[in-house]
Amino acid sequence: MATHQFPDDFKCPISLEIMSDPVILSSGHTFDRSSIQRWLDSGNRTCPITQLPLPPHPSLIPNHALRSLISTFTLASSPKSPSYPSPLSLLSSLSSPSLSSQLDSLRQLHSLSKHNPSFRREITESGAISVVLRCLSASNNKALQEAALAVLFDLSLDDDNKVGVVAEGGIAHIVAALREGTPNCRALAATTLTSLAVVEVNKGTIGDDPFAIRALVSLLRDGKGRGKREAATALYTLCSFPENKWRAVESGAVPVLLELADSGVERAVEVLGLLGKCREGREEMGRINGCVEVLVRVLRNGSSRSVEHALSALNSVCGYCELMGSEARSEGVLEICFGLVGDENLKIGRNASSLIQTLQRCRTVG
Numbered sequence: 001m002a003t004h005q006f007p008d009d010f011k012c013p014i015s016l017e018i019m020s021d022p023v024i025l026s027s028g029h030t031f032d033r034s035s036i037q038r039w040l041d042s043g044n045r046t047c048p049i050t051q052l053p054l055p056p057h058p059s060l061i062p063n064h065a066l067r068s069l070i071s072t073f074t075l076a077s078s079p080k081s082p083s084y085p086s087p088l089s090l091l092s093s094l095s096s097p098s099l100s101s102q103l104d105s106l107r108q109l110h111s112l113s114k115h116n117p118s119f120r121r122e123i124t125e126s127g128a129i130s131v132v133l134r135c136l137s138a139s140n141n142k143a144l145q146e147a148a149l150a151v152l153f154d155l156s157l158d159d160d161n162k163v164g165v166v167a168e169g170g171i172a173h174i175v176a177a178l179r180e181g182t183p184n185c186r187a188l189a190a191t192t193l194t195s196l197a198v199v200e201v202n203k204g205t206i207g208d209d210p211f212a213i214r215a216l217v218s219l220l221r222d223g224k225g226r227g228k229r230e231a232a233t234a235l236y237t238l239c240s241f242p243e244n245k246w247r248a249v250e251s252g253a254v255p256v257l258l259e260l261a262d263s264g265v266e267r268a269v270e271v272l273g274l275l276g277k278c279r280e281g282r283e284e285m286g287r288i289n290g291c292v293e294v295l296v297r298v299l300r301n302g303s304s305r306s307v308e309h310a311l312s313a314l315n316s317v318c319g320y321c322e323l324m325g326s327e328a329r330s331e332g333v334l335e336i337c338f339g340l341v342g343d344e345n346l347k348i349g350r351n352a353s354s355l356i357q358t359l360q361r362c363r364t365v366g
Contacts, residue, residue, distance in 0.1 A: 006070075025047055025060065026058050033198075091131050095131075110147065124164070130168050149181075150188060162195065171212065178212070193234045200241070220235065235253065245281055249278070261306075
């Protein structure tokens with residue numbers, strides 16, 4: 001059915017698309033989860049509608065009533081909705097000894113569930129999580145693993161399933177795919193971890209896995225294109241949890257992130273900004289020759305969001321290490337900051353002012 005046939009209240013105020021996972025912001029307004037999460041991940045801390053400030057860690061409360069209304073309206077307004085196999089028949093076929101039959105069923109599940117919250121609920125209630133996890137872990141067939149992981153990601157789009165996947169022991173299976181899968185599989189595994197980590201409690205559970213963050217850093221170091229981007233996004237999401245910051249540092253994230261930041265990867269600078277807030281991160285940055293120079297190049301050439309986080313990282317390391325503060329001064333950071341204080345991006349202005357104060361406290365060394 002065309003989007004214009006739906007009531008306007010079913011549309012996300014940001015994307016103007018029909019909401020698949022409506023959530024309520026603390027301002028009282030409802031948005032599609034993916035849209036408001038992108039808004040928040042971009043550093044915005046105001047309601048997109050009211051422009052009033054939000055708390056530091058805004059809660060996103062599932063709007064179950066609206067999601068049910070959208071689902072009901074969709075079904076009622078589609079008299080010729082295409083029929084699809086029953087979830088039970090698709091799930092039972094995953095126990096077939098035939099790999100082609102299993103692969104076909106997983107692909108059907110993925111096709112039907114990726115844009116259909118009602119079908120996701122239906123297959124979840126039929127026990128899909130445990131069945132798909134068995135399929136992900138029991139086969140050495142890479143195509144089958146990738147198809148199972150795609151279905152698992154689809155299921156993780158729903159809040160209840162984010163908890164359910166973790167409760168079923170899914171983290172270990174996803175991390176195994178992250179470590180040993182094909183390039184596409186590794187990238188998809190990183191994306192799935194990002195999706196699960198939207199639920200705060202899952203961030204700690206994922207970090208507790210002995211291989212999760214190390215595998216993400218490995219993908220960040222050795223991956224290509226999409227793999228690097230998805231690993232950086234997963235680390236950014238996970239490292240908002242305090243314990244995961246030092247885990248990322250211990251896994252060797254800082255030098256890899258600095259190299260990527262120097263090549264223009266915005267998300268790498270954002271993760272460095274987070275890691276600079278923990279002692280281990282500041283110490284590691286202080287040990288790496290060229291750290292200040294990389295961050296200064298970001299200040300001179302980076303995007304607005306990269307500049308915001310580079311200022312934050314510099315403020316952390318210069319406040320921690322007087323020598324780095326002196327180095328930053330000699331690189332002209334004070335002059336750059338004075339030029340940024342009045343930036344139209346208020347966060348850049350605040351971060352620049354804070355760094356000026358830090359550098360003015362630093363004594364010239366050597």
